[in-house]
Amino acid sequence: MExxxxxxxxxxxxxxxxxxSDADLNQxxxxxxxxxxKFRSRAVIVDxxxxxxxxxxxxxxxxEIAHMxxxxxxxxxxxxxxxxxxxxxxxxxxxxxGVATALDLEEGLAYLNEKFKTTN
Amino acid sequence: MAKREGASLSLEPKQxxxxxxxxxxxxxxxxxxxxxxxxxWVVRISETRLLTAMTKEEIFxxxxxxxxSYVEALETExxxxxxxxxxxxSERIIPRGVETHEVVGIVLLLxxxxxxxxxxxxxxxxxxxxxxxxAYEPAANRIANTVAVGFVQERERVIRQQQEAIRELSTxxxxxxERLLILPIIGVIDxxxxxxxxxxxxxxxxxxxxxxxxIDITGVAAMDVTVANHLVQTVEASRLxxxxxxxTGLSPEIAxxxxxxxxxxxxxxxxxxxxxGIEQAERVLGYKVAKLAEPEPR
Numbered sequence: 001m002e003x004x005x006x007x008x009x010x011x012x013x014x015x016x017x018x019x020x021s022d023a024d025l026n027q028x029x030x031x032x033x034x035x036x037x038k039f040r041s042r043a044v045i046v047d048x049x050x051x052x053x054x055x056x057x058x059x060x061x062x063x064e065i066a067h068m069x070x071x072x073x074x075x076x077x078x079x080x081x082x083x084x085x086x087x088x089x090x091x092x093x094x095x096x097x098g099v100a101t102a103l104d105l106e107e108g109l110a111y112l113n114e115k116f117k118t119t120n
Numbered sequence: 121m122a123k124r125e126g127a128s129l130s131l132e133p134k135q136x137x138x139x140x141x142x143x144x145x146x147x148x149x150x151x152x153x154x155x156x157x158x159x160x161w162v163v164r165i166s167e168t169r170l171l172t173a174m175t176k177e178e179i180f181x182x183x184x185x186x187x188x189s190y191v192e193a194l195e196t197e198x199x200x201x202x203x204x205x206x207x208x209x210s211e212r213i214i215p216r217g218v219e220t221h222e223v224v225g226i227v228l229l230l231x232x233x234x235x236x237x238x239x240x241x242x243x244x245x246x247x248x249x250x251x252x253x254x255a256y257e258p259a260a261n262r263i264a265n266t267v268a269v270g271f272v273q274e275r276e277r278v279i280r281q282q283q284e285a286i287r288e289l290s291t292x293x294x295x296x297x298e299r300l301l302i303l304p305i306i307g308v309i310d311x312x313x314x315x316x317x318x319x320x321x322x323x324x325x326x327x328x329x330x331x332x333x334x335i336d337i338t339g340v341a342a343m344d345v346t347v348a349n350h351l352v353q354t355v356e357a358s359r360l361x362x363x364x365x366x367x368t369g370l371s372p373e374i375a376x377x378x379x380x381x382x383x384x385x386x387x388x389x390x391x392x393x394x395x396x397g398i399e400q401a402e403r404v405l406g407y408k409v410a411k412l413a414e415p416e417p418r
Contacts, residue, residue: 079362083322086360090353095360102362103329111362 003028005035010042011112013105018050025061032065036074042116044069045108049080059094066099075100075115079108142255146238147195153237158187161226161233168229170222174213182209183226190230194259199266206270214275223271227264234260291317293324299331300401304394306339314350321354325363332401333358336394338369348383355388364404365389368397 001024006013012035014028032044046062048054066076077100081089089095102108150157162183165171171179185205193202210223238256242249291313294302303321325333335351337343343351355365366389370378391397402409 078360081360083319083326083357083361086322086357087318087353089360090357095356101360103326103331107329107362 003031005031007035007039007041008109010040010116011109012036012039012041012044013047014044015047015049016051018052020051020058022057025058029061029065029068033068033072036069036072041074043075043077043112045077045079045105045112047080047105047108048078048085049082049104051085052082054081054085054089054094056092056094059089059092059096063094063096063099066096075112077102077108077111080104142252143194143197143259146252146256147191149238149241150191150194150234154187154191157233157237158183161187161230164229164233165226168225170225170229171213171218173216173218185209186226186230190263193263193266194256197259199262202263203266203270206267207274210271210274214278220268220271220275224264224268227267231260231264291320293320293328295328295330296398297402297405297407299329299405300398301325301328301330301333302336302394302398303333304336304339307341309340309343309347311346311350314347314354318350318354318357322357322361325358325361330363332364332366332404334366334368334394334397334401336368336397337374338371338394340369340374341371343374343377345381345383348378348381352383352387364401366391366397366401368392368394 001017001020003014003016003020003024005028006015012032014032020028032046035041036044044065046065048062051058062078066078069076078096079102081101100111102111162180165179165183166176174182186209189202189205193199213223235253235256238249238252242252292304294304296302301321301324303317303324305317309317321333321335324330335354351367355367358365368391370390389400391400399409
């Protein structure tokens with residue numbers, strides 16, 4: 001199942017579905033990294049609200065996405081991590097250090113708007 | 121010694137009676153002498169000063185029911201009724217402060233009283249006494265066991281229930297400003313409570329859409345490695361939900377412990393007291409609290 005990537009102004013938004021295979025994740029990673037430069041986007045929001053389980057591959061991919069996007073000159077915000085998932089991730093040592101997080105899509109957009117304002 | 125010999129002897133004569141028949145005989149004996157044995161038992165109970173929390177009449181009433189259930193359990197070898205009764209009894213007497221040793225004590229007393237009556241009855245027929253005891257002892261022990269286990273289980277259930285209640289009461293997640301939560305922690309944190317705190321906090325962050333959380337641990341006397349690590353994990357998990365955590369009220373003792381055991385608190389935002397924590401949280405959220413006027417002198 002391919003993950004759609006939506007363009008909203010200067011932000012790209014990718015919403016994870018509940019069941020994503022490793023191949024889907026790899027495809028999403030490549031898609032985001034390519035499109036962020038193609039659309040001259042300033043930020044990427046990855047919404048994981050639908051994921052009630054996050055395995056190590058998924059969270060490693062999230063971190064890789066964030067770091068690759070940074071190398072491509074934009075910023076990543078992960079939004080919508082479920083409370084249970086958050087604690088499970090921390091216990092596994094997957095803390096997504098250096099990656100911005102927000103409660104939900106709205107918060108993520110608010111955070112980015114604030115940031116764009118100060119950097120402009 | 122004599123008893124052991126007797127026990128082996130009893131196997132040799134061609135099993136004259138089946139154990140169940142013996143039990144039936146036993147039960148008949150106990151039914152016949154119900155009044156007298158029960159009296160004796162109650163006397164023994166007050167002699168040994170058990171169940172002091174109950175009045176004489178209550179003891180007598182309970183003793184009657186226990187005696188009847190006891191005999192019934194011996195007869196039917198079905199322990200469910202007795203188990204249910206034991207649980208019911210425990211439910212009634214636990215709030216009155218009856219201890220485990222008292223419950224076990226009275227059941228063992230009953231066992232002894234009945235055994236004595238068997239000795240008295242069959243004193244002239246040693247072999248028969250042995251066979252009767254062979255039938256009686258395992259059943260009696262099982263009854264004692266059932267009652268004791270029932271009592272302890274009931275007690276544990278009550279304790280669990282109370283712990284649960286205390287825990288729920290002791291972990292409030294409060295909203296003091298829009299998007300600002302306070303989690304005051306008071307008392308001892310064991311791993312289970314720590315997990316519950318985390319769960320409630322993370323859920324609170326989500327439902328209140330919190331951006332900043334102040335965890336106040338002024339009321340926590342001590343903290344061990346596990347709990348400290350758990351606190352760090354809670355802070356990190358909160359960050360994954362997009363909330364900043366400020367920890368306040370670390371006592372000198374806890375600070376020292378944490379430094380000594382080398383917990384990495386570098387990721388944590390700490391402020392001396394709750395007031396400072398709330399002030400910093402307000403700054404993060406962009407609030408500015410200003411006094412409108414000097415309070416009027418009284």
